[in-house]
Structures are given as C-alpha cells and as structure tokens.
Amino acid sequence: MKFKLGVTFEACFPKEERKTLSDYLSGIQREDLLKMGSYFLGFNNEKSQYSDVTDFLNMFFSADNKDFATDVYKNLKTFVSQAGYGIEQYEIPYVGSSLLLFEFIFDNISEEQQTTKSNLEIEQDVFRAYVHLNQVAFTDRGIAEKKSDEESDIVYTPAQVLLKTHFHNNELINYRVDKLFTCQFLRAVSYFEFLSQIDKCQPLLKAFYKYYGVKDYNEYLRRLLGITYPVLMKDKESHTEIHLDNLDNEDFIDKHILSSNEVASELDFLTLRSKPLYKFEKGKYRIISPLFTIEMIYNGLYFRLKAINEKLSEDEKVSGLYGLKTYEYSEQYALDTLLQEIYGKRYYQKSGKELDEIMQGAPDYYVRNGKHTIIFESKDILISKESKQSTDFRVLRDELKLKLYENEKGKSKAVKQLVENIRKLLNGEADYDKNFPVKKGTIFPVVVVHYRMFNAAGLNNIVNGWFRNELEQLKEKGLDISKVQDLILIDIDTLIFNKEALQSRKLQLWDVLMEYQETYLRFDISKARPRPRSEEEGIEMLKSSFHPFSFFLDIKVEKMKFDRTPKELLEKAAPLFPE
Incomplete structure (x- = not known):
C-alpha cells in the first residue's frame, strides 16, 4: 500500500x-x-x-x-x-x-x-x-x-493513527486497474441480470435503454467500454483523449460527460465519479479521472438508473430503488450467487434467502466444512463525505460505529449481529444448523463490504477490537469462545477477483482467514521472524501488519500464479461482441 x-x-x-x-x-x-x-x-x-x-x-x-x-x-x-x-x-x-x-x-x-x-x-x-x-x-x-x-x-492506538491519517484518501490512491475493471464490469453485468428478473423494474430498464439509445444492457456496456478502453490501454502518463471517427456514438458519450452547466464539487466528487470526462471539441473528449472512468461502469450505474427512475410516472417508478440495490441485490443476490459459485455443492451451506425463511436475525450466508464454520454479514454501506474528510477522528469513528456496530436507535449492525449469531451457535439455538459441533467447532466471522473505501489500513483491527469486546461478554456468561476467530473485513471485489483461486481448492477461505489473522491482526513485533534489523525496519513491519485482507489475498494469489484475467470476465464479455 x-x-x-x-x-x-x-x-x-x-x-x-x-x-x-x-x-x-x-x-x-x-x-x-x-x-x-x-x-x-x-x-x-x-x-x-x-x-x-x-x-x-x-x-x-x-x-x-x-x-x-x-x-x-x-x-x-x-x-x-x-x-x-x-x-x-x-x-x-x-x-x-x-x-x-x-x-x-x-x-x-x-x-x-x-x-x-x-x-x-x-x-x-x-x-x-x-x-x-x-x-x-x-x-x-x-x-x-x-x-x-x-x-x-484520545490516546491513539497504531491502528487508529493509520486510519485517521489515510481513510479520507485511501480509495483514491490504493487500487490496481486490472482488479478494478474486472470487478466493475462483472458487478454491472450481475446488477443488470438481477434487475432484468424483476417485473417492476422493466419500465425502468426500458426507459434507461431508450435514453441511452441502446437495445439492451449488453449494447449499453459495449458502448460504455468504448469510453473506458482508452484508459485501460494508455501507455503513457498524461491526459487521455477520445477522438470519434464515427459521430454516431457522440450522443451516447455526451450523456456521460461533465457539461459546463454542472458543478463538479458535489458530495465527495460525486459528479466527477458519475461523469468523469468532458468534451473540448465536437467528437473529442478528455478523460478527467481514469479511476472514476472505470468506476463509472458499476458504481455510477445506480445513480444513472436513479436519475431516470425519478422521471418516470408514479405507476412505473420503482419504489425503494436504493433498498432494492443495497439489500435485495447486494446483500442477497450478489453475495449468494458469488459464494455459491465459490463453494459449488461442497460443504453445508445456507444462502441468505434460505436463512431468512428459517429464523429471524440469521446471518447473510453460512457455510460449514466439518468443524470449520464461516458466518457472513454483508453490508452495502457508505461513509459520508463529512465523516470521511473530517479532521476529527471521533466523527469518523462514530459513523463507522453507526454503520458497523450499532446505529443511533440501538439496532445491532454487523459486529453485534455476528456476536449474536455466534451466541446462538454456541448455545445450540441456531435452527439453520442443528449439527454444529459446539465443543469442537471453529467459527470465522466475516463482514463483506461493497466499497473499496473500507480497505483502509487499520480499520479491520479497530472493528475487530469492538468484536472482541462483545465476545468477552459471551465469555462472562459462561460460553467457551476459545475457538471463535477474529472478525475479518472482506470487500466483495476481492472475493470476485480471486474467485477462481478459491474455487480451485488450492486455496481454502478458512485457511487464508486463519493465516491473515495470525500474520496481521495478531502481529507481535517481539515474535517477528526475521527480526527487524533497525527501529525503522520494525516500524515498517508494524505498519504492514495493518494492511487489509484484500492486500494480503491479492498478493498471495499472485504468487500462486493464477491468471489475473478471470475466465468469467471473458465469458460475460462475449455476448457484448456477437459475431
């Protein structure tokens, strides 16, 4: 990083x-x-x-x-x-x-x-x-x-120092283009597939395709890739331009550009994120932000759909579009589909939909292989610009707690939800898995987040601290928490990008979760091998221990020499370019 x-x-x-x-x-x-x-x-x-x-x-x-x-x-x-x-x-x-x-x-x-x-x-x-x-x-x-x-x-911990120093700009400087593009494209296809299956979304999709002058989402994404392609292929560090030989595409691109009557400085570069290029001559465009141009594929898609949805008549408008995206799509469809693809028919699994039908307050996904159990909570959340950019760490900390620990109404969020589900497992109250081995079962709690901003150094350590404090309360009630592992934050892009490695069985998710917690979350400089040769080297080793899980897994898979262009990317892109 x-x-x-x-x-x-x-x-x-x-x-x-x-x-x-x-x-x-x-x-x-x-x-x-x-x-x-x-x-x-x-x-x-x-x-x-x-x-x-x-x-x-x-x-x-x-x-x-x-x-x-x-x-x-x-x-x-x-x-x-x-x-x-x-x-x-x-x-x-x-x-x-x-x-x-x-x-x-x-x-x-x-x-x-x-x-x-x-x-x-x-x-x-x-x-x-x-x-x-x-x-x-x-x-x-x-x-x-x-x-x-x-x-x-506040007497800051090293994790808090790193978080308050880097959270506000982490997503702008720490990313790899190949991973970003792969995941943005695959998530956009998945989102369109999801919406296409819902009857009430058909008028919205029809209006969306009409506005952009395309027949379906395959044509929309193909033409959108015409904007992102120069960014992916650029071979020098400078501005990137698009010069149209065929002006038939001009109207499509014009609907994605920043125009002179728009103000760029909205919430956390929101306008630049959704419209990251501008027109300087007829048929000629200049990329403002390569990062935002790629993220426009999926991250900007909801905002474009929202703008069109707001113009529909009341009987055609999709009510609760935001909840449809954050809950039914992100927390159920996207996560369920992804984990089912990773695990196939192996192990004992329950999807979010299945779990909701069995009992209230169940996890968002559950998988067990013998004594190894992973409990997933999924959170499609954002942190506001005010908190993200605040120079007062308490402002950021408090919003993170509201989103990941407990909200202002006292409702449990990811951390407390996981602890409650662990309590039910250890007490034999989890109706979705009556065969969980209470005395021997190892539990891995995971929070899946849907935005890269949560891949900030130190954040996992802080959230895990909240989790460990909650676990201690279970211990005080007489429950054996010795086999409950540390909480780990995983952004969904990291699961998507490394899916083939996890499918291959050469890499088991519980194994890498265990390795990450032992090597990073539980890092002890006194036990470091090899020993640091200087104070500066020791400080660097300590800083590295606060890297997010995404950083750890991407490097691990890279060293295993897996192809970094997933087969799924080629398969999903094929319909965009029919012969």
Missing part, C-alpha cells in the same frame, strides 16, 4: 506568502487549465515515474525555467533534511490535489478568461497552485487534526 509524504508550498517557497488559487490561475485561459488539470490526473497511481521529485520537476518545467526549478529543489532538500526524512519519501503528485484543482478550474474559471501570462509565468503559477493544494491536504489538515486530537484527549 502507498504511504508517501506530499511536497507542500512552504517546502518549496519558504519565504513566500501563499496567495489564493484564483490569483495563481488568473491570466490563463480555461481550456489550457482544464488540459493541465486532466494531465495531473493521468499519472499512474502505482509506480509512476513522476513519483520521483527530480523526474517531476524535469518533466514539468521547461529549460527556460531551469533556475526556478533548481531553487525549488534546493528549498525542498533543506526542508526535508530538517524534517528528518529522505527526499525519496516525498512526492509532488497527489490525486486529491489533482481532483480539487480540476474541480476549481471547472467551477470557477470563466470561459471568457484569456491568457495574459507568459509560458514561464504559467508554469510557475500552476506549480504554486498545485503545491498550495498539497499544503491544504497535508499540512493544514495535519494542524486541524492535531487541534482535534488535543481537544479529544
């Missing part, structure tokens, strides 16, 4: 007073600024050559600005030496600043603004604007966090 320090304004210009973004971006025409903004967003999130400070400065500044760039580098070296870090631990590009820069340009720079600055001034001022945003993202945020910490008097 990526942990780097941002290069800030004060590090580059220690004697300058910061001005406003409007000051720095004045005197430069809007189209040039938008192109620069999308250029910053075109850098690779992994192994970018511009992660190196020197390479970035050499790329960004022209030869005529060499003296200016040299002064910036000297100032940065001085700042770094005083901070006690190596310059290799710093980088200039930061996706949060890139998104905010593009948003500001799109929302605030007039199309009438003309260029009055020289090329040298443009380079210098755009750079100042960028590191100004880094200053806001890193230094200013850090000052606000410190103030909140002093007010709260």
Whole structure:
C-alpha cells in the first residue's frame, strides 16, 4: 500500500506568502487549465515515474525555467533534511490535489478568461497552485487534526493513527486497474441480470435503454467500454483523449460527460465519479479521472438508473430503488450467487434467502466444512463525505460505529449481529444448523463490504477490537469462545477477483482467514521472524501488519500464479461482441 509524504508550498517557497488559487490561475485561459488539470490526473497511481521529485520537476518545467526549478529543489532538500526524512519519501503528485484543482478550474474559471501570462509565468503559477493544494491536504489538515486530537484527549492506538491519517484518501490512491475493471464490469453485468428478473423494474430498464439509445444492457456496456478502453490501454502518463471517427456514438458519450452547466464539487466528487470526462471539441473528449472512468461502469450505474427512475410516472417508478440495490441485490443476490459459485455443492451451506425463511436475525450466508464454520454479514454501506474528510477522528469513528456496530436507535449492525449469531451457535439455538459441533467447532466471522473505501489500513483491527469486546461478554456468561476467530473485513471485489483461486481448492477461505489473522491482526513485533534489523525496519513491519485482507489475498494469489484475467470476465464479455 502507498504511504508517501506530499511536497507542500512552504517546502518549496519558504519565504513566500501563499496567495489564493484564483490569483495563481488568473491570466490563463480555461481550456489550457482544464488540459493541465486532466494531465495531473493521468499519472499512474502505482509506480509512476513522476513519483520521483527530480523526474517531476524535469518533466514539468521547461529549460527556460531551469533556475526556478533548481531553487525549488534546493528549498525542498533543506526542508526535508530538517524534517528528518529522505527526499525519496516525498512526492509532488497527489490525486486529491489533482481532483480539487480540476474541480476549481471547472467551477470557477470563466470561459471568457484569456491568457495574459507568459509560458514561464504559467508554469510557475500552476506549480504554486498545485503545491498550495498539497499544503491544504497535508499540512493544514495535519494542524486541524492535531487541534482535534488535543481537544479529544484520545490516546491513539497504531491502528487508529493509520486510519485517521489515510481513510479520507485511501480509495483514491490504493487500487490496481486490472482488479478494478474486472470487478466493475462483472458487478454491472450481475446488477443488470438481477434487475432484468424483476417485473417492476422493466419500465425502468426500458426507459434507461431508450435514453441511452441502446437495445439492451449488453449494447449499453459495449458502448460504455468504448469510453473506458482508452484508459485501460494508455501507455503513457498524461491526459487521455477520445477522438470519434464515427459521430454516431457522440450522443451516447455526451450523456456521460461533465457539461459546463454542472458543478463538479458535489458530495465527495460525486459528479466527477458519475461523469468523469468532458468534451473540448465536437467528437473529442478528455478523460478527467481514469479511476472514476472505470468506476463509472458499476458504481455510477445506480445513480444513472436513479436519475431516470425519478422521471418516470408514479405507476412505473420503482419504489425503494436504493433498498432494492443495497439489500435485495447486494446483500442477497450478489453475495449468494458469488459464494455459491465459490463453494459449488461442497460443504453445508445456507444462502441468505434460505436463512431468512428459517429464523429471524440469521446471518447473510453460512457455510460449514466439518468443524470449520464461516458466518457472513454483508453490508452495502457508505461513509459520508463529512465523516470521511473530517479532521476529527471521533466523527469518523462514530459513523463507522453507526454503520458497523450499532446505529443511533440501538439496532445491532454487523459486529453485534455476528456476536449474536455466534451466541446462538454456541448455545445450540441456531435452527439453520442443528449439527454444529459446539465443543469442537471453529467459527470465522466475516463482514463483506461493497466499497473499496473500507480497505483502509487499520480499520479491520479497530472493528475487530469492538468484536472482541462483545465476545468477552459471551465469555462472562459462561460460553467457551476459545475457538471463535477474529472478525475479518472482506470487500466483495476481492472475493470476485480471486474467485477462481478459491474455487480451485488450492486455496481454502478458512485457511487464508486463519493465516491473515495470525500474520496481521495478531502481529507481535517481539515474535517477528526475521527480526527487524533497525527501529525503522520494525516500524515498517508494524505498519504492514495493518494492511487489509484484500492486500494480503491479492498478493498471495499472485504468487500462486493464477491468471489475473478471470475466465468469467471473458465469458460475460462475449455476448457484448456477437459475431
């Protein structure tokens, strides 16, 4: 996972007073600024050559600005030496600043603004604007966090430190493109298949296909892939453009673009997420965010369906569309289908639908192989922008508790639901499995989440702490909890992406759950082998122990040399391209 320090304004210009973004971006025409903004967003999130400070400065500044760039580098070296870090631990590009820069340009720079600055001034001022945003993202945020910490008097655990530092931007910087695309495509197909089976959704689907000018979801996804294909195939770090040879596709793409009458800075980049490209000439488009372009396939699908659903007549409108997606689709159909495909007809299994018919408050999925039992709770939830971006850790912690522990009305959520189902198993009260071996049974509690934001370092440790505290109450009531394992958060993309490995039986889910908890959740630096050779190495080993399950499993499967293009992806894509 990526942990780097941002290069800030004060590090580059220690004697300058910061001005406003409007000051720095004045005197430069809007189209040039938008192109620069999308250029910053075109850098690779992994192994970018511009992660190196020197390479970035050499790329960004022209030869005529060499003296200016040299002064910036000297100032940065001085700042770094005083901070006690190596310059290799710093980088200039930061996706949060890139998104905010593009948003500001799109929302605030007039199309009438003309260029009055020289090329040298443009380079210098755009750079100042960028590191100004880094200053806001890193230094200013850090000052606000410190103030909140002093007010709260919280004594932070290492897991909490990592979570409060990285949760707000984790999903923007930690992802792999192949996994992201595979899962977005497969989830979109699955969602369309689900909706197609429901009678009340037919008017919505019909209106959706009519609006986008397609006959069915296969044609819709095929044409949508025409937008994402340039992102997947790009071979250089810069902005990505789409130039249409056939203008027949223009109307389709225009319905997915950010137009000049829309404001980009909605809830947590919501508009950019749903419309991550813009049109700069007839038949020519520029990708704003490669990440959001890929996530538009599935993550943006609900919002596009919702917009059309709201325009339907009352007798055709799908009531409870959000609940249909988060509960009936995500927590039942999607999870049931996925786990049934992973396990086939092996073991003792009960799907969410079957469990609901047997008893109230049952898990969302249940599987047992002899004495090994996995209890699944599924949560298609999000964390609000306010909590996600808050500099007060208590705000984030409290919302996470409401979503994963207990809500404001005292209703049990994932953690407490799992503990209650464990209590029933240990007491022989679980009607869905009367043969559970109470004395020998090993129980693995799992929470399946449906968004990558929950793959943040430290989060699993914190949620597992809540779980362990609840388990202690069962122990106090006389129940033997010695064979109850740690709670593990798994995002559904990780199960989808590694499904073939789990199907193969070369990898058993309970085995990797056990390995993860022993190697990560229960990591003890005093027992680490090999022993850390320095304090710095020890700190890095401790940080690594807080990696999410997704990071652990992806690497493990990679080392087993499984094909990272699942057969299912090829099978589901085939109908999109009939001969």
